[in-house]
Amino acid sequence: MAKRNNVEVNAASMADIAFLLLIFFLVTTTMDIDTGLSRKLPPMPDNQDQVDDQNEIKERNVFVVLIDQQDRLMVEGRQMDIRGLREKAKEFIANPENRENLPEKIEKDIPFFGKVMVSKGIISLQNDNGTSYGMYIKVQNELAAAYNELRDDLALTKFGRKFDNLNEEQGKAIRKVYPQVISEAEPKNIGG
Numbered sequence: 001m002a003k004r005n006n007v008e009v010n011a012a013s014m015a016d017i018a019f020l021l022l023i024f025f026l027v028t029t030t031m032d033i034d035t036g037l038s039r040k041l042p043p044m045p046d047n048q049d050q051v052d053d054q055n056e057i058k059e060r061n062v063f064v065v066l067i068d069q070q071d072r073l074m075v076e077g078r079q080m081d082i083r084g085l086r087e088k089a090k091e092f093i094a095n096p097e098n099r100e101n102l103p104e105k106i107e108k109d110i111p112f113f114g115k116v117m118v119s120k121g122i123i124s125l126q127n128d129n130g131t132s133y134g135m136y137i138k139v140q141n142e143l144a145a146a147y148n149e150l151r152d153d154l155a156l157t158k159f160g161r162k163f164d165n166l167n168e169e170q171g172k173a174i175r176k177v178y179p180q181v182i183s184e185a186e187p188k189n190i191g192g
Helices: 012-028 047-053 082-094 133-159 168-177
Strands: 062-067 073-075 078-080 105-110 114-119 122-127 182-184
Touching: 062 082, 062 133, 073 082, 078 082, 082 122, 082 133, 105 168, 114 168, 122 133, 133 168
Parallel strands: 062 122, 122 182
Antiparallel strands: 062 073, 073 078, 105 114
């Protein structure tokens, strides 16, 4: 009988290959874990704005938005559907008829516009500890959309372009006419 030779396979490089494959897949795999709000912090206020902020805030200048633990939306003490929030916020922010129950306005000298009456309004957003993240984001989006629509309308009227297409100076002027002032309180037990 013929004797068989045992053939051995050199496995020393197998571990190196497995390690290189592992590194390759770790480096090339993307994981989408970005969640949250994409917000840019507002610029530091001018000295004049800081003096104005130190004055007492009147009740008419605050637009109160509450979200309870069952995701019910309360605006100015009344239950409201999310679809009506944007228009109600736009009316509060702009106060086009200068009504007594909407925010006061102060005169400011703004480049490209001259002397303009600017709202002293603040949107106060409060939510319950049990509020769903989805509802919170929907409310945030509606409030941001209210400011964006007002800014777009003004930019189209004054410059013939949407707000996002303006140069830096024009955009800064529009932001001074409609400053985005949203105050968020820490979540609490609103709904009991």
